[in-house]
Amino acid sequence: MAEDTIFGKIIRGEIPCDKVYEDDRYFAFYDINPAAPTHVLVIPKKPIPKVSDAEEADEALLGGLVLCANKVARQLGITEGGYRMVINCGKAANQEVFHLHLHLLGGRDFTWPPG
Ligand code: 5GP
Numbered sequence: 001m002a003e004d005t006i007f008g009k010i011i012r013g014e015i016p017c018d019k020v021y022e023d024d025r026y027f028a029f030y031d032i033n034p035a036a037p038t039h040v041l042v043i044p045k046k047p048i049p050k051v052s053d054a055e056e057a058d059e060a061l062l063g064g065l066v067l068c069a070n071k072v073a074r075q076l077g078i079t080e081g082g083y084r085m086v087i088n089c090g091k092a093a094n095q096e097v098f099h100l101h102l103h104l105l106g107g108r109d110f111t112w113p114p115g
Helices: 006-011 056-076
Strands: 019-022 026-030 038-044 083-086 102-106
Touching (some): 006 026, 006 038, 019 056, 026 056, 038 056, 056 102
Antiparallel strands (some): 019 026, 038 102, 083 102
16 A cells, blocks of 8 residues: 555645545646646546556556546646646656656746756
8 A cells, every 4th residue: 555645635635735626536736836837736546656656457547647637727728828747757757745646737838858
């Protein structure tokens, strides 16, 4: 079983957040330290620590995560302007919270390569 994290507490309502979406499998809320005008974290309720920990059985959950982020992007009106989805995997990739999450960033132009 994955260790509990701050995101587990947010999902359970033990820590407040600015929620933008929830269904039976996913939860989305604004990042407390936004890196873009719109910066939302979309997370599966299942506490998978890192994307590299996902298993074959998580295939639909991972696909659904991207579709959920698309839905949130439409809800927030950033679809036409374009957006970026980011999943950091591991400390070297800057992952700080070990509950799988997808960063949905929009509302500005982005450069490549990322930092
Ligand atoms: P990571 O670096 O793990 O990919 O991203 C973690 C993200 O979670 C960071 O962008 C950070 O600002 C955000 N974050 C950390 N703690 C909290 C919190 O308590 N509330 C919210 N809304 N975001 C958080």
